[in-house]
Amino acid sequence: MVWQRKDLLGLEELSSGEINLILETARSFKEVSSRQVKKVPALRGRTVVNLFFEPSTRTKTSFELAAKRLSADVLSFEVSTSSVSKGETIVDTARNIEAMKVDCFIVRHSVSGAPWLIARSVKAAVINAGDGCHEHPTQALLDLFTVRERFGRLAGLCLAIIGDIRHSRVARSNIWGFSKMGARVVVCGPPPLIPAGVEQMGCEVTYQLNEALSQADIVYLLRLQKERQRENFLPSLQEYSRLFGLDDSRYEGIRKPFFLMHPGPMNRGVEIKSALAEQSNSLILEQVTNGIAVRMAVLYLTMSGRR
């Protein structure tokens, strides 16, 4: 299997073979981060640009470290919404930066599809670091990596994603990724936050938390955005927490051994009771660690792939 794509835009379009290639490549890069000298020369002389139209610390930092550990030069642009309101289109912004001869854009945007628009207009590689409510492929890849490392396989496992599925790009990418790799995906949350038709992406739907928890090998909690209450998706955060949050009694009621994951940042006390995030079955920090290896793999493959 050889990587053929210029960009990594989403998991929907990837085959299981391509996902596997990324995960295998990540495995060989993971070791680099445990060395004293955390650097390989794979992308020396190449320039990577973080083009973030939406604030982010974790994903941006993770990409930045990944690029640096491959010896690439990294620039980070926080494109404020003000330059968009000045009339510059996102395509203009990207073309301007490309004119400075860069090799790769890592794009985050609050609008679904924005990385597609950029990928169509530049020759440089484009990696989607999260677009609107659509996809967040590197998050799902690092989740796949983390689960596979723990279980030694993905096929046959059951992933339960709990929370605001409607607005979650993490959920969408994970539904594609896990189902392509032969795992079952069950999504669970309040009905207004589970859009009708999501099952056509290859997952099952339940509104009953216990039903989702009882089947899961991995319980994946999503961050609940507080503004959802204002938009009338929820009566209150307290009610959400009571119905869909993971608290002690629910936690102890789960008979099947399971692992806990969260894409961060957590709303402690809303989707999860604080202490539970530190239990021994929590993979939350491993996810963060593996994020570097996976992003190194994606950068390496998109920038050195055959085109």
Place this chain on the structure above:
Amino acid sequence: MVEEMKLLISQGHLLDPATGRDGTCDILIEDGRISRIKKSLSVRKAQVLPARGLLVFPGLIDLHCHLREPGREDEETIESGAAAAVAGGFTTICCMPNTEPPLDNKVAIRFVKDRARQAACRVLPIGCLSVRREGTLLAPYGEMAAEGAVAFSDDGSCVMDSLLMRRALEYTLLHQRPVISHAEDFSLARNGVMNEGALSVKLGLPGIPRQAEEIMVARDVALSALTGGRLHLAHLTTQEAVEIVRAAKKRRLPVTAEVTVHHLTLTEEAVLGYNTQAKVSPPLRTRRDVEVLVKALKDGTIDCLVTDHAPHSDEEKETGFENAPSGMIGLETALPLAWRLTLKDVKPMEVIAAFTTRPAMVLGLPPVGIEEGQTADLVVFDPQKEWVYRREKVISRSKNSPFLGWTLKGRVVYTLVGGQIAYRSPD
């Protein structure tokens, strides 16, 4: 003063829904009017437009387009929009009032009429339904009607206040002009950008449920029943809306409806890849809806075809799917795209009627037929000619069309407005 030219359209096949004419004839045009129609005419000193093997029908009427003047002359003007219109076979177009400022008073209507004097075709302004299109106060219908407004609409926005809609419909009893409703419940449609369904979920885009249209179509029909007011429903897109209109017509309510050519041509799949050219309001729906809409056009539930020609600059369309404005241009492509319906058992005569006699009926205008004495607003159309719609060829000032690059079948050869050649195909 140049000597008035005689014009002879020679041996074209007439298709005229007003008179039912369907056969080869010569048409002589003098002083802007059709002076004679005969199987064969010999006329001296006439300019001859050879039309053998071509179709000749009345000039098309577009009930629904956006010309952007005043306010966004960079995107379209009355003049450039009219030039695009005649290239598409339209001789009369009705422009929506959502300009900047909006056409909500007699001065604004007079401005459009003044500008239209230099335009290549007839331009009939539609006035706002509410002051500044804000949906709260009634616009001065009587004054605007006196200046030439042919209908009233807040198109682009739904009139959410049912009492305002009731009042507007009541006033149609006075001025005899239809209220055109953009029926889409805003509280359901909100920030939606495409049809709600499995595809919008997959793309992570906020959806507009079909029920947003159904609810408002039902409300507007109910208000038409309440008031006896003359209601015209703009750009229907769903099966449910069609069923409500069908029932309304069965009750003999004064309700008419239109469908756009793009809603008959494309489905929601056209937005795949975040193609902002396929972002329109109301959104493209499903294949099933397209089938139902075609059937409704054929059986007369839907009265007419429109373009909803909505020019937007490239800059605006390049801002990402959720931010990009809705709309596509359509005047130049409407006829060849609509002609594709003739492959789906809609007769050519029915397609022409949907663009001529039926929109005239919606506006309460006298029927426009090919008859001696009638104004010579005519189209000569080659239904066999294939051509590629290319960006460089677009006459409209904006280029936002999802049909760029399509091979279209059927080309306007001549468009005559008032007996003058307003458009002549370059090929």
